[in-house]
Amino acid sequence: MEFALQIVVNGLMSSLVYILMALGFTLIFGIMRVVNFAHGEMYMIAAFLVYALVGSLGWNYYLVVVLSALALGVFGAILERALFRPFVGRELQGMIMALAVSITLQAVAFILFGPNDLSVPRPITGVFDVGPMVIPRDRVAVGASALVVLLAFYVFMRYTKTGLAMRAVVQDEDIASIYGVRPKIIHPLAFGIGAMLAGFAGALMAPIYTIHPYMGAQPMLKAFIVVILGGLGSVPGAVLGGIILGLLESLFATLVNTTVATMVCFGIVVLILLFKPTGLLAR
Amino acid sequence: MKFVWKYVVILALLAVAPFFVLPPFLTHIGVMIGIYTTLALSMNLMLRIGQISFAHGAFMGLGAYGSALMMMRLDLPFTVAFLAAALGVALLALLVGSLFLRIRGVYFVLLTFAFGEIIVLTFIEWVSLFGGSGGLPGVPPPSLFGYAIGSREGFYLLSLGLAAFAFALVRTIYGTELGAVITSLDEDEALTRSLGIDSRRYRLLTFCVSAFLAGMGGALYGHYLTLVTPEDYGFWVPVNLVMMNVIGGIAQPIGAVLGALLLVPLPELLRDAKQYQMLLYGIVLILFLLFMPDGMHGLFSKLKGHLARRELSR
Numbered sequence: 001m002e003f004a005l006q007i008v009v010n011g012l013m014s015s016l017v018y019i020l021m022a023l024g025f026t027l028i029f030g031i032m033r034v035v036n037f038a039h040g041e042m043y044m045i046a047a048f049l050v051y052a053l054v055g056s057l058g059w060n061y062y063l064v065v066v067l068s069a070l071a072l073g074v075f076g077a078i079l080e081r082a083l084f085r086p087f088v089g090r091e092l093q094g095m096i097m098a099l100a101v102s103i104t105l106q107a108v109a110f111i112l113f114g115p116n117d118l119s120v121p122r123p124i125t126g127v128f129d130v131g132p133m134v135i136p137r138d139r140v141a142v143g144a145s146a147l148v149v150l151l152a153f154y155v156f157m158r159y160t161k162t163g164l165a166m167r168a169v170v171q172d173e174d175i176a177s178i179y180g181v182r183p184k185i186i187h188p189l190a191f192g193i194g195a196m197l198a199g200f201a202g203a204l205m206a207p208i209y210t211i212h213p214y215m216g217a218q219p220m221l222k223a224f225i226v227v228i229l230g231g232l233g234s235v236p237g238a239v240l241g242g243i244i245l246g247l248l249e250s251l252f253a254t255l256v257n258t259t260v261a262t263m264v265c266f267g268i269v270v271l272i273l274l275f276k277p278t279g280l281l282a283r
Numbered sequence: 284m285k286f287v288w289k290y291v292v293i294l295a296l297l298a299v300a301p302f303f304v305l306p307p308f309l310t311h312i313g314v315m316i317g318i319y320t321t322l323a324l325s326m327n328l329m330l331r332i333g334q335i336s337f338a339h340g341a342f343m344g345l346g347a348y349g350s351a352l353m354m355m356r357l358d359l360p361f362t363v364a365f366l367a368a369a370l371g372v373a374l375l376a377l378l379v380g381s382l383f384l385r386i387r388g389v390y391f392v393l394l395t396f397a398f399g400e401i402i403v404l405t406f407i408e409w410v411s412l413f414g415g416s417g418g419l420p421g422v423p424p425p426s427l428f429g430y431a432i433g434s435r436e437g438f439y440l441l442s443l444g445l446a447a448f449a450f451a452l453v454r455t456i457y458g459t460e461l462g463a464v465i466t467s468l469d470e471d472e473a474l475t476r477s478l479g480i481d482s483r484r485y486r487l488l489t490f491c492v493s494a495f496l497a498g499m500g501g502a503l504y505g506h507y508l509t510l511v512t513p514e515d516y517g518f519w520v521p522v523n524l525v526m527m528n529v530i531g532g533i534a535q536p537i538g539a540v541l542g543a544l545l546l547v548p549l550p551e552l553l554r555d556a557k558q559y560q561m562l563l564y565g566i567v568l569i570l571f572l573l574f575m576p577d578g579m580h581g582l583f584s585k586l587k588g589h590l591a592r593r594e595l596s597r
Contacts, residue, residue: 004406033389035389035392035393083569083573086573087572091388091389092333092335092388092389092392093572094566095392096525096526096529096572097569097572099522099525099526100526100564100565100568100569100572101565101567101569102565103522103561103564103568104562104566104569105565105566106559106561106565107558107559107561107562107564107565108562110557110561111559115558163391220574224391224393224396228393228397232389232390232393233466242372257508259404259407259408260408262400262404262406263405263408264399266398266400266401266404267401269393269394269397270394270397270398270401273390273393273394273397274382274383274394275385275388277386277390
């Protein structure tokens with residue numbers, strides 16, 4: 001019983017970070033129909049910003065988390081304007097462009113910081129002992145911060161006019177533009193917000209994992225699985241998918257090993273794409 | 284027939300080149316270009332029907348592991364193992380293709396990506412058969428008609444032969460009615476179907492031929508390196524192949540060849556500076572996507588057209 005509880009707690013803590021990654025990924029696809037293979041690089045850049053500003057310059061960690069997420073938001077909007085705009089509606093070309101951006105950003109990070117694993121000191125250490133369970137304090141802090149960002153995102157999408165416009169574009173861009181929604185503003189905004197969410201995830205996880213140019217690949221892969229589970233372009237789907245992936249992974253990683261856990265996830269992805277490509281939450 | 288002679292002459296010149304002019308290092312690059320030309324052509328077939336397959340890395344890996352294992356474990360001769368491995372990959376494509384090819388666009392890419400990852404993870408997890416992350420060392424050299432081919436020049440000829448076969452095959456396919464149907468599938472499938480053509484069969488056939496070429500390319504790659512490791516057959520293989528096609532030009536098979544010629548030597552020449560090579564790849568790809576969507580071949584055709592028009596206006 002305690003064992004099962006520990007699996008669930010571990011799973012849910014990973015889930016929150018996966019959801020953070022997946023929300024941006026799915027938002028960008030929903031609005032621009034671009035499969036953003038460079039999403040992991042947003043995570044990676046934020047982690048390197050934390051390394052440079054906290055690790056080398058000694059700035060306050062919490063300030064840097066917010067700053068790097070904002071920086072990534074601006075960067076995302078610039079990327080949209082400069083590179084992705086010609087490919088709106090051309091899904092395959094847009095995807096290849098995202099791959100090209102991913103390769104380029106990885107190479108730039110490699111040239112600037114080298115191939116070695118870097119780390120920043122953890123701002124929070126120690127564990128909570130809750131009954132028989134052991135929960136690292138820093139993971140709880142990451143989970144709680146992720147939850148705050150997710151709630152803020154939810155409020156933005158649900159209760160602001162811009163959020164409404166975005167949801168309208170996801171459903172039907174042409175109809176939305178009849179009602180005065182301007183895609184030229186919504187697209188960079190969506191890309192920026194997506195990149196910002198990935199930036200949050202990267203900055204939050206930077207002290208927990210090692211930092212290197214290819215660190216974006218894993219979270220990108222998770223976001224991809226989450227988004228397929230929940231349905232490409234669906235925001236509630238990303239939340240559900242994130243919870244499912246976190247729990248599944250935690251279960252299989254504890255019982256067998258992580259390779260098998262990943263295989264099971266990909267197996268489910270294949271089945272969903274074949275039989276319900278719009279995801280679990282499709283109407 | 285005229286164009287056939289052109290190719291025969293080019294092929295003959297390429298075939299004798301390593302024995303007279305090429306230093307060993309260039310011969311090595313030649314082997315790699317031949318293998319990648321085959322693989323890029325196999326991806327060109329998929330681009331033709333508008334369905335980019337990210338399972339091609341895994342197909343290549345299955346060819347490599349298949350051919351190596353059949354020689355090592357079953358003591359089969361090279362020709363049998365090589366062909367059986369490639370046919371096995373084509374068979375797998377036939378089985379999964381009938382399910383997969385219904386899915387279109389980016390969903391197909393993501394589907395084949397997940398499928399390919401499962402296969403690569405199987406290579407890692409099934410240690411007793413595939414040797415785990417360390418892979419299979421000591422893959423035996425190929426032999427043809429009783430002669431073992433261990434030398435670089437031998438591999439060069441094999442690889443050149445394979446690339447020539449792949450080029451001729453793809454060109455022939457595009458030149459026939461079959462090619463016309465395949466091309467129409469990406470452009471207007473509904474129209475094609477309205478003519479009573481069973482489009483799914485053509486898609487399936489293309490997928491199988493493409494997988495067959497990927498399997499052969501992979502098998503030769505494995506024998507050449509004498510080591511088959513899972514990491515050589517992951518996500519970046521199909522990405523590279525798409526890149527070669529985009530940079531070379533996806534409209535013609537010669538574009539795939541140009542792409543391989545251009546992109547394969549880079550990592551070999553810049554071996555000590557992999558990061559600059561990736562940077563160059565990324566930036567070149569971005570520039571082509573933005574400004575030259577028809578690739579090198581499109582650029583050449585445009586120049587040709589321009590010159591021809593100038594001739595006329597004189």
